[in-house]
Amino acid sequence: GGKLKETGTNHWASNSGATNSSGFTALGPGFWNSGAFYHFNESEGFWTATESDITNAWKHYLYTGYNWLDHGLGVKTTEAYSIRCVKD
Numbered sequence: 001g002g003k004l005k006e007t008g009t010n011h012w013a014s015n016s017g018a019t020n021s022s023g024f025t026a027l028g029p030g031f032w033n034s035g036a037f038y039h040f041n042e043s044e045g046f047w048t049a050t051e052s053d054i055t056n057a058w059k060h061y062l063y064t065g066y067n068w069l070d071h072g073l074g075v076k077t078t079e080a081y082s083i084r085c086v087k088d
């Protein structure tokens with residue numbers, strides 16, 4: 001996870017292990033869930049292109065104080081996460 005996060009604290013409350021050595025530059029905007037915005041400058045979630053079923057899709061998640069990448073299922077109708085477009 002640290003390899004994906006922007007270094008410094010311009011966009012993260014704290015930033016343990018961040019190196020951005022991948023050049024991905026995740027910025028920590030937080031996320032939207034069920035009508036409210038959460039964890040600004042503390043986290044960033046990214047939708048993947050992989051659905052679990054009609055209701056859920058997989059997401060990857062970064063946290064402000066950790067240098068690892070988490071993953072889990074997100075509900076497509078109530079949760080909003082970042083996306084990153086990749087040009088072939």
